[in-house]
Structures are given as C-alpha cells and as structure tokens.
Amino acid sequence: MTQPAPTSNRPYSDALARLRRAGLRPTRQRLALARLLFEAPHRHVSAETLHGEAMTAGVRVSLATVYNTLHQFTEAKLLREVVVDSGRTYFDTNVTDHHHFFYEDNGDLCDIPGEQVRLGDLPQPPEGAAVSRVDVIIRVRRT
Amino acid sequence: MTQPAPTSNRPYSDALARLRRAGLRPTRQRLALARLLFEAPHRHVSAETLHGEAMTAGVRVSLATVYNTLHQFTEAKLLREVVVDSGRTYFDTNVTDHHHFFYEDNGDLCDIPGEQVRLGDLPQPPEGAAVSRVDVIIRVRRT
C-alpha cells in the first residue's frame, strides 16, 4: 500500500480521474470498485472475490454490477482478463505487458514481468489475421 | 482423413490398442470415441462437439460418458486440455509439444508446431515449484 486515500476533502480523486479518462460515468458503485481495485498493489480478482471485498468494505453493490463493471473496465483497458482456468475468470489489475506463473494445485496466479520473458522466434500469424496479444503461462506444481 | 477404418474383420484395432496401452477397458463407448478422436487429423474438440459427432455417427453415448472419457483420455495422455476460453474446455488430439493461435473472433484454435516457437529466457519457477508445462497462446483477430 502506498498511502491511505484521503477521505475528507478529495475522496476518490484517483479513481474518479480513471473513470473519466475511460469515459465511464463515475457512479457510486464504479468509484468504490475502482478504489478497491486500483488503490492497492496489483492483483488478480474474480467477480466473486471482488464482490466479497466490496461487501466486507461495506459497499452495497450487486454481483451483476460487479460483473458489468469488470467487463467495462476490461473494455477500457483498466483491467486485463487472464484465462488460465476454464470455469472461472480472473481479472488482472496489471495491464502492462507481462506473463504468468499458474499454480495448478490451488489456482494461484503470479505475475512475471514482461522483461523476464524473452520470446524467441514466433511464427507469422496466418494471412488476414493480426496478433492482438501473446500469452505465456508457465504452469507449475508444488514439489 | 487417411483411410476409412475396416469395419469387417479387424474393426477398432487401432483404437483398441490405444485403450489397452492406456489401461482402459475397451468398452463400446470408449472405442467409438477413440475412433472418432484418433482416426482423423488432429483437432480440438469440446465435450459437446464430440457428443454431437457421436450422435451423428449413430453412436449411442451419453454426455456424461463423453466427459468421463475425455478426462480419462487426458489423464492417460491420449489428449491434452487446452485452456483459451473460460467457460468451455477444449481437448487437443495433438499431444506433442506445441502451441496455439487463438482466433478471438470466433474461438477457432490452430496448432503451432513446437519447433516454430523458440522461447528465449524464461524465469526460474519460484522455490518449491516445478514447471509442468509452458503454454504460449498467440491471440489473433481477423483484419
């Protein structure tokens, strides 16, 4: 945690700016979720876990809104969707270029900074297709 | 398709051998699914699509058995699970070392032979964890 957010005179300012830049109306729910997501170190959340955090923090927000918001944030590139596990969707607050360790045992995810992975040769995408992203997932198991 | 399988004197022989090697009893359902899966070029199936193929081919098999069988085959390394899309599980009949193009538009998957991807430096797995596999997914969009 860098510093506690001011709650008296300029509350939500950071989150507010983000929402504005993304062209999303700063509703109470979006602001609260943005604060939970971005005023903390990078991490991976699912809709359920974020909803749980909101409840714990005393934020009244429905699960449907959490889903909507996560998708809007992803659309706006404030979040990135990580697919490692069919049946549960994770969202990464780290939208910089990077990859993941995935612990197959318990489903933990762990970032690998982009610089730490050097991709050698990659094939050309087929005719008429453009690369939108390259995901590297290093699946590991505890020994 | 290489050649139609003989149905008269030595039916299912290839599939039969595979099942035996894997230590799986050669039941009617498993044989039929093995034939559908392995007597054709490599491809990616979901439980639903394979079940559909079985129905079309006139094979009476329940969806539950298709799921069971896909998992048993994966366990026996006759298939490999590919995770590209949360919400649907794909199984790859190609179990050699390789990676994938994923067409984000329509969900198509396309193999990239292992030799065509040279991975440069990868980070060490964290202490107490061993790499079980490295997945590279090149996400592409039609232009």
Place this chain on the structure above:
DNA sequence: CTCTTTTTTTAGAACCACTCTAATTTCTTG
C-alpha cells in the same frame, strides 16, 4: 431547481457447461 431523458443498478430468474448420484448395464473372471 425541476422535468425529462438516458444510463446504471438491481434482484431474481435463466443459462450453460460441467459434475454428481444412484440405479442399471456391461464387462471380466472363476
């Protein structure tokens, strides 16, 4: 500030892929 319009939120139902259960059928072995 109020009225109107547009957007957002919401509870709950619906959905979909998948798993489980318990009963039946099929294999294997003696």
Place this chain on the structure above:
DNA sequence: CAAGAAATTAGAGTGGTTCTAAAAAAAGAG
C-alpha cells in the same frame, strides 16, 4: 453361467455468469 467389479446412464444438482425488466440515479435542458 454366476458373481463381483467397472462403466454407463438419465436426470438432478452446482457454480459461475448473463439476462430481464423494473426501479434508481445521473445528466442535460429549460
């Protein structure tokens, strides 16, 4: 063939996610 073990099955159940239609909140106009 009989007995025991293993596999299959229909149908119910589950869990994550999306949809729906109605209520609430935000933005814009006057």
